[in-house]
Amino acid sequence: MELFGIFFSALLINNILLIRFLALCSFFGVSTKIDTAVGMSFAVVFVMTISSAVSWIIYHFILSPFHLEFLRTASFILTIAALVQLEELYLRKMIPALYRAMGIYLPLITTNCAILAVAFLAIDYRFGFLSAMVYSLGVSIGYSLAIVLFAYVRERLALAPIPKWFQGYPIAFITAALMSLAFLGFTGMFGL
Amino acid sequence: MDILLLSVIVLGGLGFIFAALLALAADYFRAAEDPRIVKILAILPGTNCGACGVAGCRAFAEKLAAAAGDVLVSGCVSGGVTVVQKLAELMGVAQPTDAHKKIAAVHCWAKVDQRQALARYSGVMTCQSANLVAGGGLMCRYGCLGYADCVLVCPFDAIKMEQGLPVVDPDRCTSCALCVAACPRQIIDIIPFTKRVIVACSSRDSGAVTRKNCPVGCIACKICEKEVPEIFKVIDNLARINYNKPGESGTECEVAINKCPTKCIVKL
Structure with a gap:
């Protein structure tokens, strides 16, 4: 039940894009088409889960015993960058279809702030390993949910008769704000 | 142990x-x-200008290696004729016949002191912004604004501003067309560099209006059309050149260049 709560709180109530406002650059950058949004989502789910697992291990088994918690920013960035490189190499050789599907998005999320934020938050919330995994899975699926929904809306907006001054990013920002308001409605769900 | 050493x-x-x-x-x-x-990448100019339609030279090399066809060989626009030749040689395909040098041409040669001001613009000093505000403060709705958006966007340093007017260096220009996209007035386009003649005006205003606004604008007098009818044609009050007609180095256009009353047909 506790894991269930962690998952849905990360997915909906504290949605990383629409409530926490992290990773907004990719939220606007790759949401013009559903295809790219889905590609980015897969890459984020993949990288976020693995990188938060590895950074959790590094924090609890290397940094904590030596009392070097203050090094976590530097070491997490190092970890995530190296990990994404490794994943890219692995996918290119082993699963070329997935590699092509993710394309440019895989290296792109090396610098995505949401990835680093989840690694931090999982530690700040004092999660155990399993909870941290469930949490990062929830966050990344929440990211996918928000960005894919947003991409659907933006595809419709591209054809809608919008006044010239609101076309493009202005209407996208307004849409994002409305979606964010809608997601506020999840607050208090499941008694959380 | 010392915390510094440990970290x-x-x-x-x-x-x-x-x-x-x-x-x-x-x-x-x-x-x-x-x-x-790797071999293709070594031939490509490596500027990642994107004129071929894919993201960067690496992506183009992968695309070319995957689908060897002579259409793709000529896909690298900014490399010019030499790169296309080398690529065709490497890929073992026939040399594309339409490979000749193209350059960007600026279709407005009104220098800054020849432009009539409508109002004084004092906003953000880019053509893009100036054009949004009532067309940039010039009497001529078509001419160059002179804030050098094209110069900034050119990755090859091929455009210089001289007396408020962009001048394209034909040796450096690779016809990547980034300036074409950057110009809000749409006065730059890519032309084959065979005839070396352009109409240095974009005004579709009637002759009387153009004459009032600009000393070097095309006034649609149709003299060029009468002199060299196979190449020149006046459409919408503006002389156009048919670059597809055969003929090298534009000798056949000399008459029109000399007879043009406002000298807006110019030799590059």
Whole structure:
């Protein structure tokens, strides 16, 4: 039940894009088409889960015993960058279809702030390993949910008769704000 | 132990472990890659200008290696004729016949003191912004605004501003067309560099209006059309050149150049 709560709180109530406002650059950058949004989502789910697992291990088994918690920013960035490189190499050789599907998005999320934020938050919330995994899975699926929904809306907006001054990013920002308001409605769900 | 030393050791150790892992993985997971990609990449200009339609020279090389066809060989616009030749040689396809040098041409040669002001513009000093505000403060709705958006966007340093007017260096221009997209007035386009003649005006205003606004504008007098009818044609109050007609170095256009009353047909 506790894991269930962690998952849905990360997915909906504290949605990383629409409530926490992290990773907004990719939220606007790759949401013009559903295809790219889905590609980015897969890459984020993949990288976020693995990188938060590895950074959790590094924090609890290397940094904590030596009392070097203050090094976590530097070491997490190092970890995530190296990990994404490794994943890219692995996918290119082993699963070329997935590699092509993710394309440019895989290296792109090396610098995505949401990835680093989840690694931090999982530690700040004092999660155990399993909870941290469930949490990062929830966050990344929440990211996918928000960005894919947003991409659907933006595809419709591209054809809608919008006044010239609101076309493009202005209407996208307004849409994002409305979606964010809608997601506020999840607050208090499941008694959380 | 000293905390400073410890953090250096831990972070350095982490970095070393990751570096070693990556080095091993790069070797272990080495994907079989078309050896031609590296060769193609060496031929390409390496400017990542994007004029070929894909993101960067690397992506173009991969695309070309995957689908060898002579259409793709001529896909590298900014490389020019020499790159196309080398690529065709490497890929073993026939040399495309339509490979000749193209350059960007600026269809407005009104220098800054020849432009009639409608109002004084004092906003953000880019053509893009100036054009949004009532067309940039010039009497001529078509002419060059002179805030050098095209100069800034050119990755090859091929455009210089001279007396408020962009001047294209034909040797440096690779016809990547970034300036074409950057110009809000749409007075730059890509032309074949065979005739070396352009109409240096974009005004579709009637002759009387153009004459009032600009001393070097096309007034649609149709003299060029009468003199060299196979090449010149006046459409919408503006002389146009048919670059598809055969003829090298534009000698057949001399008459029109000399007879043009406002001298807006110019030799490059």
